[in-house]
Amino acid sequence: MNSTEIKSAIIGFGGIARSHKRAYDALRQAGFPVSLVAICDIDPGQFSKALAINIDGSSKCDISAQHLYTSLDEMLENEDFDMADICLPSYLHKEYTERLLRAGKHVMCEKPMALSSSDCADMIKTARECGRELMVGQCLRFEPLYLFLKEAIDKNTFGRVKAAYFDRLSSPPHWGFEGWYRDTARSGGAIMDLHIHDVDMARFLFGEPDAASAISYDTFARWAVVNSRFMYGDDRIIVANASWDEAKSVKFSMSYRVRFEQATVKLEGGVVTVYPEDGAPYTPELLRANRMAEQLRTFVTTILQGGGNKVNPPESAMMTVRLVEKLRESADNGGVIVTV
Numbered sequence: 002m003n004s005t006e007i008k009s010a011i012i013g014f015g016g017i018a019r020s021h022k023r024a025y026d027a028l029r030q031a032g033f034p035v036s037l038v039a040i041c042d043i044d045p046g047q048f049s050k051a052l053a054i055n056i057d058g059s060s061k062c063d064i065s066a067q068h069l070y071t072s073l074d075e076m077l078e079n080e081d082f083d084m085a086d087i088c089l090p091s092y093l094h095k096e097y098t099e100r101l102l103r104a105g106k107h108v109m110c111e112k113p114m115a116l117s118s119s120d121c122a123d124m125i126k127t128a129r130e131c132g133r134e135l136m137v138g139q140c141l142r143f144e145p146l147y148l149f150l151k152e153a154i155d156k157n158t159f160g161r162v163k164a165a166y167f168d169r170l171s172s173p174p175h176w177g178f179e180g181w182y183r184d185t186a187r188s189g190g191a192i193m194d195l196h197i198h199d200v201d202m203a204r205f206l207f208g209e210p211d212a213a214s215a216i217s218y219d220t221f222a223r224w225a226v227v228n229s230r231f232m233y234g235d236d237r238i239i240v241a242n243a244s245w246d247e248a249k250s251v252k253f254s255m256s257y258r259v260r261f262e263q264a265t266v267k268l269e270g271g272v273v274t275v276y277p278e279d280g281a282p283y284t285p286e287l288l289r290a291n292r293m294a295e296q297l298r299t300f301v302t303t304i305l306q307g308g309g310n311k312v313n314p315p316e317s318a319m320m321t322v323r324l325v326e327k328l329r330e331s332a333d334n335g336g337v338i339v340t341v
């Protein structure tokens with residue numbers, strides 16, 4: 002085995018872990034120095050289950066080359082690995098991230114970083130104390146469909162953004178360990194679990210807003226449907242919607258519509274289309290990349306090179322959780338504008 006190869010272990014082998022597993026397979030196939038050596042899940046039934054979740058319909062997963070554990074302590078005792086890939090339910094992110102950092106592992110943790118910004122701050126402090134890297138899986142920062150927008154904004158390709166609308170719609174989550182998604186205390190509701198992707202994207206594209214407001218309604222969980230508005234001290238309209246309340250027959254979707262001065266750009270049905278002010282609509286050439294694989298590649302590169310992660314630092318993931326807290330404050334007070 003290459004001495005600079007990073008050995009990883011996944012903790013929690015539910016829905017999203019399978020997308021992570023495929024990311025290891027893809028990077029390894031491309032000769033990238035990362036190897037998934039072990040997987041831990043408290044429920045051994047998860048190792049043999051075929052699982053499909055809203056964002057990923059493919060359930061195939063070959064884990065015959067990995068060592069399997071049902072106890073983290075046992076895995077830590079027996080397995081030699083450099084990084085932990087935390088795919089646990091959100092209410093366990095803080096506890097397990099800190100446990101693994103203290104065990105000397107670098108940690109890549111799924112979003113949301115934690116259920117409160119104060120927990121996020123503790124995680125960052127622990128990572129610093131332990132001298133280990135920590136990154137949160139805000140995976141849209143690695144998604145070509147959204148990186149196209151980032152580049153258009155940063156390079157001023159179509160002029161200034163006048164308005165941007167982001168949508169993320171799902172029927173109620175039908176999977177999950179002990180129904181944790183449906184318990185607000187364990188998932189934070191759709192605003193913390195689903196909407197957080199677009200809250201993070203608004204910050205990634207436009208920076209920190211001066212103020213924000215949100216309205217929402219509850220279903221089986223609190224803040225299950227939310228409409229948020231981000232204010233930047235000018236007349237731009239930046240809006241995001243999330244829903245866990247679509248009909249069961251509605252397939253998960255993520256989309257956006259951004260009105261630039263010289264074009265409208267839309268993501269619909271997984272396809273980006275540019276509608277120029279003058280000329281015919283066209284489909285731009287996008288980077289060919291899988292967001293989960295690029296996220297993993299970034300983290301492993303950070304570990305190998307040192308010096309921290311500038312693309313997706315944990316401090317930024319914490320600020321995204323903080324902004325969600327502000328949106329909840331607004332939603333709980335009739336959509337009042339809150340300063341950020």
Ligand SMILES: NC(=O)c1ccc[n+]([C@@H]2O[C@H](COP(=O)([O-])OP(=O)(O)OC[C@H]3O[C@@H](n4cnc5c(N)ncnc54)[C@H](O)[C@@H]3O)[C@@H](O)[C@H]2O)c1
Pocket residue numbers: 012013014015016017018041042043044047054056088089090091093111112113138140176177178181194
């Ligand atoms: N990046 C994305 O687009 C995306 C998409 C879906 C989910 N997620 C996030 O990923 C995380 C996991 O979501 P999921 O849908 O995979 O959940 P899940 O419930 O399907 O999977 C969680 C797994 O953790 C296991 N587990 C529970 N407690 C454990 C413990 N103490 N020790 C070891 N294993 C334990 C469960 O048995 C289960 O297999 C959540 O934070 C969620 O918000 C991210």
